[in-house]
Amino acid sequence: MRGFRAKDADRDRFVELIEAAYVDGQLNSADRELRVGRALSAETLDELETLTRDLQQPPGAVVRPTVDVPSPAPSFATTVLPRIAGSFVVLGIVAVALVIGAVVVTMFASMGGQSSDSGFGTDGVFESELADPEIMFEDPPAPSFEMTAPQVRAFLRAYEKQFGTLEVYEAGFYPERVGVQVPVRGSRPRMERWSWTGEWRQDTEASAVTGPGEVIDLGKVDVRRMFANIDTARATLDVERGRLTHVLVNSWIGDVPSVNIYIGNKFNEGGYLKTRLSGDVIRAYPYEP
Incomplete structure (x- = not known):
């Protein structure tokens, strides 16, 4: 290699x-x-x-x-011939479609004097479809979020686009959403709470800052190392059948900015791993009976 x-x-x-x-x-x-x-x-x-x-x-x-071993170069028999055969098939389908289209146009022309009781509107669309457009169009799938490295990176891009910065007072990454305390510019510390689930939702108006009081830059979080540390936390915190409950990125006054990875189970047993934004481990807090 x-x-x-x-x-x-x-x-x-x-x-x-x-x-x-x-x-x-x-x-x-x-x-x-x-x-x-x-x-x-x-x-x-x-x-x-x-x-x-x-x-x-x-x-x-x-x-x-x-x-990876390179695949052998394609031959004439496996590339050119199928394309030639496919072209003849397409031409045949087009010819048949033109014939059918001509027959249909002739039939509608002969029905031009009939009343609209047949159920067709003036443009050939069923009147029931005109009355109920939901028959013709389906709602697009709702936006969603799951705790994976690509979606965390997508969230960071969406945050910077929405707020013009990557600064937060706190960010909480949960299995199906992200909650953030967004700094509000002004003479006094203020914040708004927002949620991201693939789309933005404002949860509170501007209010006094509660909890961690230091602004941190999410752009300094090493996402790859964060997910490697999630695997380490699951394996080392002595939480039986532990699963990731959430990750908090924050900085308490007098403390370094940190990524806190929480592991728990259905018995309310848990522990957490504290790391720097770069991913360096500060301390592990395993489960203690």
Whole structure:
């Protein structure tokens, strides 16, 4: 694999292998942070192999990526001939359609003197369809959000487009929505609460700032590292059958801006992992009975 360029999918697979080795006890936290950082910036598959060559693959770990083998060049028989045959088929269909169209026009011309009791309007559309346009058109699907890396990135683009900034007092990422405290410009600290579910909804008017009092820049959140840390939190916080409940991005007065990943289960047991915006782990708070 020497010399082959690494893709984002390759980097993600090797990051997962490093995280699995960390959970398996093969790496300490400092070594894990170093290797993950180098894996995310690796340019070739050879660099990725070097980072993980000394690691044992824990049960369920991702296997080494393979290099795609180019497909043989298409032949005349598999490309040109089908196109020629397809052209004749299309011409035949067009000819048949023209004949049918001519017959239909002739029939409507002969019915021109009949009354409109047949159910057709003046433009040939059923009157029932004119009275009920829902028969002809369906509502478009409602916008939606789910907690995935591509949709978090889409939310960040939508936030900057809506508010002209990426600054917030707090952002809460939930499985099916995002809630944000949006700063309001003025002489005193004010905020509005908004929700994103694929479209924007304003939840409150401007009010005094409550909770975290420091403005943070969502543009500094490393989304890739955040989702890698979600996997780490599930595996290390000792929450039985734990699932992601939410992620809070905020900064309390006197504290560093942080990404707080909360894991819980149906027994109301939970823990959370606190990291910097860059993804570096600050501290883990596992479940304690």
